[in-house]
Amino acid sequence: MVSAVKGLFITCDIPMAQFIINMNKSLPQSQKFILHILDDTHLFVRSDVGGMIRSAVSDFRDSNSYEKPT
DSSP, X not given: OOOOOOEEEEEXXXXXXXXXXXXXXXXXXXXXXXXXXXXXXXXXXXXXXXHHHHHHHHHHHHHTOOOOOO
């Protein structure tokens, strides 16, 4: 029997993939969202967590950006 799962395919660089994987590892088992790690730069995740991942990545980038002092 074939089993299909609806999800999101994420392509990113290796550091961002590691950030997402670590974010997934920090959650309890019932809230984990990674369905399959395809390789170093591709992940398949549950479709309902796209907004949460975008928000976490945006916050991460904002906290690690450099602004030239005036």
